Amino acid sequence: MVSIFYLIAQMVGAGALVSLLLGIKPGTTFLGMDADTAKVATIILVGALMIVYVVVGGMKGTTYVQIVKAFLLMTGALVMTLLVLAHYKFNLSTLLGDAAQQSGKGEAFLQPGLRYGVETASASATFYSKMDLLSLGIALVLGTAGLPHILTRFYTVPTARVARKSVLWAIGIIGVFYLFTLALGFGAAALVGGKAITAQDKAGNTAAPQLAQALGIDYLGGDTGGSVLLAIIAAVAFATILAVVAGLTLASSSSVAHDFYASVIKRGQAGERDEVRVARISAFVIGAVAIVLSIFAQSLNVAFLVALAFAVAASANLPAILYSLFWRRFNTAGALWSIYGGLIAAVVLVFFSPVVSGSATAMFPDSDWHWFPLSNPGIISIPIGFLCGWIGTVTSKETDADKYAELEVRSLTGHGAH
Amino acid sequence: MISLAAEATTSTSRTLTITLFLIFVAITLAITIWASRQTKTATDFYAGGRQFSGFQNGLAIGGDYMSAASFLGIAGLIALYGYDGFLYSIGFLVAWLVALLLVAEFLRNSGRYTMADVLAFRMRQRPLFVPLLRSPRLWFRSST
Amino acid sequence: MTTEATPSEKYLEVQRSEEFAGLRRKLRNFVFPMTVAFFLWYALYVLLSAYARGFMSAKIVGHINVALLFGLLQFVSTFLIAWYYSRYAAKELDPIADKINADLKEPRS
Numbered sequence: 001m002v003s004i005f006y007l008i009a010q011m012v013g014a015g016a017l018v019s020l021l022l023g024i025k026p027g028t029t030f031l032g033m034d035a036d037t038a039k040v041a042t043i044i045l046v047g048a049l050m051i052v053y054v055v056v057g058g059m060k061g062t063t064y065v066q067i068v069k070a071f072l073l074m075t076g077a078l079v080m081t082l083l084v085l086a087h088y089k090f091n092l093s094t095l096l097g098d099a100a101q102q103s104g105k106g107e108a109f110l111q112p113g114l115r116y117g118v119e120t121a122s123a124s125a126t127f128y129s130k131m132d133l134l135s136l137g138i139a140l141v142l143g144t145a146g147l148p149h150i151l152t153r154f155y156t157v158p159t160a161r162v163a164r165k166s167v168l169w170a171i172g173i174i175g176v177f178y179l180f181t182l183a184l185g186f187g188a189a190a191l192v193g194g195k196a197i198t199a200q201d202k203a204g205n206t207a208a209p210q211l212a213q214a215l216g217i218d219y220l221g222g223d224t225g226g227s228v229l230l231a232i233i234a235a236v237a238f239a240t241i242l243a244v245v246a247g248l249t250l251a252s253s254s255s256v257a258h259d260f261y262a263s264v265i266k267r268g269q270a271g272e273r274d275e276v277r278v279a280r281i282s283a284f285v286i287g288a289v290a291i292v293l294s295i296f297a298q299s300l301n302v303a304f305l306v307a308l309a310f311a312v313a314a315s316a317n318l319p320a321i322l323y324s325l326f327w328r329r330f331n332t333a334g335a336l337w338s339i340y341g342g343l344i345a346a347v348v349l350v351f352f353s354p355v356v357s358g359s360a361t362a363m364f365p366d367s368d369w370h371w372f373p374l375s376n377p378g379i380i381s382i383p384i385g386f387l388c389g390w391i392g393t394v395t396s397k398e399t400d401a402d403k404y405a406e407l408e409v410r411s412l413t414g415h416g417a418h
Numbered sequence: 419m420i421s422l423a424a425e426a427t428t429s430t431s432r433t434l435t436i437t438l439f440l441i442f443v444a445i446t447l448a449i450t451i452w453a454s455r456q457t458k459t460a461t462d463f464y465a466g467g468r469q470f471s472g473f474q475n476g477l478a479i480g481g482d483y484m485s486a487a488s489f490l491g492i493a494g495l496i497a498l499y500g501y502d503g504f505l506y507s508i509g510f511l512v513a514w515l516v517a518l519l520l521v522a523e524f525l526r527n528s529g530r531y532t533m534a535d536v537l538a539f540r541m542r543q544r545p546l547f548v549p550l551l552r553s554p555r556l557w558f559r560s561s562t
Numbered sequence: 563m564t565t566e567a568t569p570s571e572k573y574l575e576v577q578r579s580e581e582f583a584g585l586r587r588k589l590r591n592f593v594f595p596m597t598v599a600f601f602l603w604y605a606l607y608v609l610l611s612a613y614a615r616g617f618m619s620a621k622i623v624g625h626i627n628v629a630l631l632f633g634l635l636q637f638v639s640t641f642l643i644a645w646y647y648s649r650y651a652a653k654e655l656d657p658i659a660d661k662i663n664a665d666l667k668e669p670r671s
Contacts, residue, residue, distance in 0.1 A: 150483070167476070
């Protein structure tokens with residue numbers, strides 16, 4: 001579930017991107033396809049490529065691809081950030097001021113409250129909006145450590161110490177990157193403008209490439225300059241999407257092959273070649289399913305879809321992991337309860353939320369069956385996940401001190417890690 | 419303010435983008451095929467042979483994380499809604515402390531390829547599987 | 563004279579040992595409070611963003627307001643905590659873990 005939300009988010013991003021960078025406006029055509037068909041075609045193409053990456057390269061391949069892309073992305077974002085700052089003579093305050101002014105919302109643009117926790121005349125709407133903000137905040141923080149495709153990357157290093165180092169590096173890189181996006185976001189608001197952005201993509205997914213274009217026009221000279229920078233950044237963005245979806249597909253297919261096939265169907269007796277073959281097949285199937293689903297999910301902002309994935313990861317996976325690692329009493333029933341409880345809670349609440357029906361940006365905008373008022377279920381589903389895990393554990397008489405001893409000793413000392 | 423030309427792109431830009439992207443695909447496909455020659459065991463397929471360094475893996479993790487949602491989505495949110503977009507990125511970053519302090523090392527020490535390996539540690543050896551798609555499965559497993 | 567313990571007895575023994583207890587304590591005494599701390603700090607930030615708009619909108623320099631500063635402080639605190647953990651782990655936790663690991667590899671005598 002988790003990986004699928006994330007996967008769809010990435011592919012939707014690809015679709016949104018193509019019509020900007022190929023200049024396909026509604027009503028015009030490219031290679032005989034109109035804007036919408038081109039988006040679908042992109043999703044299919046990206047999907048097909050990612051399947052190839054995973055099936056052929058496995059983790060080694062996808063990791064190297066990820067490294068190359070990370071390097072390109074950081075460089076591209078750095079260059080754009082420097083250009084934006086240079087435009088404002090490295091004065092952050094003027095950048096912000098210009099952004100606020102261009103947005104048409106004045107100072108409110110620089111303050112929390114335009115999108116989350118929106119204050120309106122209706123007290124209950126305000127209340128829910130703020131709750132939504134809290135819910136989102138919690139889901140984001142707790143979700144990362146529960147994302148399967150991230151967790152699986154802790155295993156690609158020789159030891160736990162190296163895993164620690166890699167997380168430290170990741171924190172540094174990611175932190176710097178988000179500082180870049182801060183500048184880029186406000187830069188886009190100032191130099192491109194909200195109207196131009198929503199004209200191209202109502203959810204705002206094309207702001208960064210559009211900014212690239214604007215910077216190119218300004219710094220590299222005229223329209224050609226704009227086109228060049230736009231092309232580079234757009235290509236990097238496509239590369240980004242491709243690398244990430246490959247990683248997601250790999251994580252999913254690994255899970256099917258290793259956790260399901262090898263453990264359950266073959267009861268731990270699967271030959272290695274067999275298991276790898278199954279992993280490759282499931283990569284293909286998962287990729288195909290994701291392509292289809294993505295085609296239906298195109299109007300949602302990408303960051304938002306990802307936040308949903310996080311909520312599910314935080315509600316279902318994280319409680320199980322933390323309890324497994326740190327709680328002596330935890331047992332089978334607890335694990336089942338926490339995963340099911342968290343997963344069902346999150347999915348049900350999302351299904352009955354304004355995200356799926358009952359609002360203009362919903363998946364089914366013309367129907368309305370929602371009763372859950374928040375768009376992110378985290379604030380409810382995460383506690384439910386933890387609670388279910390607790391209930392499941394204490395109501396079952398099963399304990400296994402031996403197993404826990406082994407797990408705890410091994411996880412703290414690294415003994416027996418292979 | 420920079421005024422944006424009315425037409426978003428020209429055909430030179432399209433060609434350039436597609437070309438650049440195809441170059442990237444070509445290079446990465448080459449890397450992938452090279453990697454596939456070295457992918458023989460399950461450890462290779464699932465865990466890249468466990469040969470990546472801290473820096474390499476850090477970049478890869480960062481790469482996995484700095485996805486379309488980060489780059490396009492957050493930049494877009496900030497561009498349209500200002501500050502609230504920034505809030506998103508803070509959540510995304512602080513989240514890593516959870517992984518660092520509570521999860522990463524312990525997982526690596528106690529599992530082999532996936533999160534479910536760790537869960538299976540705590541569970542009894544009975545067939546209890548859940549036909550959930552692409553989510554952590556709870557499988558019994560004969561212990562290592 | 564060496565005694566062979568079965569694997570699970572071996573682990574139980576280690577788990578009960580003073581050394582391991584010390585390791586576990588050092589780890590938990592750092593990690594749990596730190597987690598609570600950064601979580602509360604982050605929660606404070608989110609709550610203020612939701613409910614204390616007036617405070618957050620106050621300007622500090624030019625267009626830079628409290629909200630932005632607060633947000634940037636979250637970045638700083640994250641980096642600091644990560645760095646501090648790496649130092650603490652290397653100094654206090656790793657030596658003990660390594661020793662236990664080494665001991666486990668020898669048959670106990």
